[in-house]
Amino acid sequence: MAEPTHALSVLLDDDVFALNRAVGVVRRRNLPIASIAVGPSHIPGASRLTVMMQTDDAGADRMVKQLQKTYGVREAELLRAADAVAREVALVRVHAPAEVHQELTEVAELFKAELVDEGPDVFVLQVTGAAWFILSFIRALERFGIIEVARSGAVVVRSAAPTSRPSSFAAETVL
Amino acid sequence: MSEILSGAQILCRTLVEEGVQYLFGYPGGAIMPFYHALGDVPELRHILVRHEQAAAHAADGYARASGRVGVCVATSGPGATNLVTGLATAHMDSSPVLAITGQVSRPMIGRDAFQETDVIGITLPITKANWLVQDASELADAVREAVAVALDGRPGPVLLDVPKDVQNQKAEYSPPRAGARGQRLTPRASAGTPGSPGLEEGVREAARLIVAAQRPLLMVGHGVILAGAYAEIRALAERTGIPVITTLLGISAFPECHPLHLGMPGMHGEVHVNRAIQHADLILGIGLRFDDRVTGNTAAFAPRAQIVHVDRDPAEIGKNVKVAVGIAGDAREVTQRLIEAVAPRRCDAWWEEIRGYMRVRDESWRDGLSPEAICRALFAVTGEHCTVVTDVGQHQMWVAKLFPYRRPNGHVTSGGLGAMGFAVPAAMGVHLARPDEPVWAISGDGGFQMKMAEIATMVQEGLAVKMAVFNNGYLGMVRQWQQFFHGKRYSCTPIWSPDYVKLAAAYGIPGWRVERAAELGDVLARANAERGPALVELVIEQEANVFPMIPPGGSLSEPIETAPAAAAT
Numbered sequence: 150m151a152e153p154t155h156a157l158s159v160l161l162d163d164d165v166f167a168l169n170r171a172v173g174v175v176r177r178r179n180l181p182i183a184s185i186a187v188g189p190s191h192i193p194g195a196s197r198l199t200v201m202m203q204t205d206d207a208g209a210d211r212m213v214k215q216l217q218k219t220y221g222v223r224e225a226e227l228l229r230a231a232d233a234v235a236r237e238v239a240l241v242r243v244h245a246p247a248e249v250h251q252e253l254t255e256v257a258e259l260f261k262a263e264l265v266d267e268g269p270d271v272f273v274l275q276v277t278g279a280a281w282f283i284l285s286f287i288r289a290l291e292r293f294g295i296i297e298v299a300r301s302g303a304v305v306v307r308s309a310a311p312t313s314r315p316s317s318f319a320a321e322t323v324l
Numbered sequence: 325m326s327e328i329l330s331g332a333q334i335l336c337r338t339l340v341e342e343g344v345q346y347l348f349g350y351p352g353g354a355i356m357p358f359y360h361a362l363g364d365v366p367e368l369r370h371i372l373v374r375h376e377q378a379a380a381h382a383a384d385g386y387a388r389a390s391g392r393v394g395v396c397v398a399t400s401g402p403g404a405t406n407l408v409t410g411l412a413t414a415h416m417d418s419s420p421v422l423a424i425t426g427q428v429s430r431p432m433i434g435r436d437a438f439q440e441t442d443v444i445g446i447t448l449p450i451t452k453a454n455w456l457v458q459d460a461s462e463l464a465d466a467v468r469e470a471v472a473v474a475l476d477g478r479p480g481p482v483l484l485d486v487p488k489d490v491q492n493q494k495a496e497y498s499p500p501r502a503g504a505r506g507q508r509l510t511p512r513a514s515a516g517t518p519g520s521p522g523l524e525e526g527v528r529e530a531a532r533l534i535v536a537a538q539r540p541l542l543m544v545g546h547g548v549i550l551a552g553a554y555a556e557i558r559a560l561a562e563r564t565g566i567p568v569i570t571t572l573l574g575i576s577a578f579p580e581c582h583p584l585h586l587g588m589p590g591m592h593g594e595v596h597v598n599r600a601i602q603h604a605d606l607i608l609g610i611g612l613r614f615d616d617r618v619t620g621n622t623a624a625f626a627p628r629a630q631i632v633h634v635d636r637d638p639a640e641i642g643k644n645v646k647v648a649v650g651i652a653g654d655a656r657e658v659t660q661r662l663i664e665a666v667a668p669r670r671c672d673a674w675w676e677e678i679r680g681y682m683r684v685r686d687e688s689w690r691d692g693l694s695p696e697a698i699c700r701a702l703f704a705v706t707g708e709h710c711t712v713v714t715d716v717g718q719h720q721m722w723v724a725k726l727f728p729y730r731r732p733n734g735h736v737t738s739g740g741l742g743a744m745g746f747a748v749p750a751a752m753g754v755h756l757a758r759p760d761e762p763v764w765a766i767s768g769d770g771g772f773q774m775k776m777a778e779i780a781t782m783v784q785e786g787l788a789v790k791m792a793v794f795n796n797g798y799l800g801m802v803r804q805w806q807q808f809f810h811g812k813r814y815s816c817t818p819i820w821s822p823d824y825v826k827l828a829a830a831y832g833i834p835g836w837r838v839e840r841a842a843e844l845g846d847v848l849a850r851a852n853a854e855r856g857p858a859l860v861e862l863v864i865e866q867e868a869n870v871f872p873m874i875p876p877g878g879s880l881s882e883p884i885e886t887a888p889a890a891a892a893t
Binding site: 166169170173177210211214215217218220221 | 444445448449452453454455456473477478637638639641642643
């Protein structure tokens with residue numbers, strides 16, 4: 150998966166056509182995209198679309214201007230890692246026979262992952278964090294036998310203290 | 325005061341409310357309820373085209389000539405997909421077109437029903453907005469919103485997809501509420517670009533650069549025509565003496581005969597125009613987008629110039645070229661402010677320098693039937709009020725450079741998309757917007773054959789469009805590229821034509837074939853005087869080229885001025 154350089158954050162009308170148009174502006178550029186996430190925002194009737202992608206600053210500027218004039222888009226900005234806080238959630242179904250419960254639980258605790266569902270031989274674990282942290286968690290679970298992984302894709306907000314932020318999304322510290 | 329109407333009746337009613345007079349369209353299964361309702365609405369005149377692409381181009385032509393929204397109508401499936409090229413043309417050239425398409429009934433959507441296509445999905449990237457109308461009660465507001473969006477800010481096409489059962493559905497209809505129009509339009513589009521100076525500051529800075537420049541140029545594009553800023557551009561040019569360059573879509577924004585008019589820039593711009601750009605120290609660009617056909621290689625474009633860019637669409641500023649000052653605003657308003665902000669000046673030394681770049685090219689034409697002779701004769705016959713609608717290719721470049729446009733917005737062409745087949749149908753729309761003025765559709769033999777079926781539309785609907793065909797037996801511009809860049813291998817570019825005089829006769833209209841310059845004046849005068857449509861074939865030199873030419877991606881400093889020697893075989 151592409152290492153994202155920018156996080157595109159778009160506030161748009163809560164309808165699938167507006168979403169399609171906004172994604173279309175991104176799609177036509179054929180840039181590497183790491184993740185796309187969309188969900189309700191704090192404003193009634195408006196959704197937040199987050200696209201983690203690779204681009205350069207000039208390309209980012211053109212894309213934001215084109216998004217800003219797109220019908221149904223209310224706000225658009227492209228944030229660099231230094232200006233943004235990005236987090237995602239992952240759900241992992243992993244083989245969990247009784248003999249590994251202890252070990253699995255220790256790994257989960259190390260990553261502050263939560264056991265959200267369990268069956269006789271399967272755990273569903275939930276982990277939250279920056280993309281690299283999620284990936285580390287998944288790697289740590291590989292030896293137990295991963296059945297399925299679902300990741301939300303990152304969501305992003307502007308940082309409260311940009312000067313203290315790392316310069317790349319990969320360098321994010323946890324918590 | 326509300327009443328209960330069918331969706332189709334609501335559609336008709338709101339179109340009339342919005343001031344629509346003409347619909348260009350073609351009926352079919354999924355749009356039949358609308359066509360049924362149309363029979364009760366004499367305010368809406370329907371023009372039955374022979375192919376839906378022509379409906380979209382005609383609506384585009386009407387929109388460009390009238391400044392109002394042009395409307396085309398098609399059924400679902402193939403009807404809707406045939407509109408696509410016309411909508412893409414309108415999108416690239418900022419033309420306010422409203423497309424109304426029938427769609428299969430709501431319960432059938434998504435089941436690959438007969439003549440079902442996802443036209444919303446297909447047209448998303450080539451419309452400003454589109455709507456699948458889900459309920460007849462939403463239809464009136466959808467039409468009002470669509471028209472408002474098409475005309476707002478930088479104009480462009482919109483599409484309404486209306487399922488057949490929604491057209492039949494009864495709903496309460498209410499006349500427009502005050503303030504209901506364009507309620508979802510955001511004011512942002514007309515505000516300044518983030519990070520760029522505000523209007524006041526931008527104008528002040530631009531004025532300072534204009535005063536300081538030794539070699540300034542004014543480059544004007546379609547935005548000047550859309551804003552109707554003819555008088556303002558002229559006043560600014562006359563106040564400052566700055567040479568005026570008109571882009572392909574900017575032609576007829578400034579009188580060609582004016583002493584300050586320099587010409588068209590770019591790929592087929594005259595050498596002195598492009599050289600002026602390369603030597604300029606300031607380019608004041610108003611309402612253009614620095615398209616690649618204008619700039620050539622942007623890295624080598626106007627290397628000595630600072631660029632001031634004025635455009636209605638903030639997303640255009642800095643998109644293709646680096647700008648010193650960007651002003652997001654209406655061409656008319658900004659130009660007026662610039663006039664007030666700059667002191668009168670002259671550019672005599674600069675003009676002297678540019679005159680030194682001018683040269684005469686020696687080109688010979690069989691029997692004198694040159695594009696220049698044709699344009700001169702056509703102008704002499706049609707006078708100052710003619711609108712010339714061109715197609716795409718060699719004739720388009722010749723006419724753009726040689727016809728002495730005087731009528732503001734008297735030049736209509738497919739610029740951004742370069743859609744062959746545009747001229748004939750677009751001219752029908754122009755004619756309806758300007759019924760008392762001569763309208764000439766000029767095409768090559770390739771583009772004309774794409775859309776000559778529309779002669780039947782002209783005859784049936786009584787549209788007095790005059791058509792001229794530059795016939796050289798080739799897809800001439802492609803042949804020219806083959807000659808220059810593909811070792812003269814004329815692969816699939818020779819094109820056979822029917823006997824156009826007989827073709828005209830078959831449609832019951834007068835037709836002429838012109839092979840000598842001496843015949844031009846008489847034939848063009850007779851065609852122009854016809855009360856209905858007329859066709860003139862101009863049999864020109866077969867392998868003539870459009871000179872000069874900047875190779876694609878090349879620098880404006882390195883034009884091709886003569887044909888290359890024949891490739892070694």
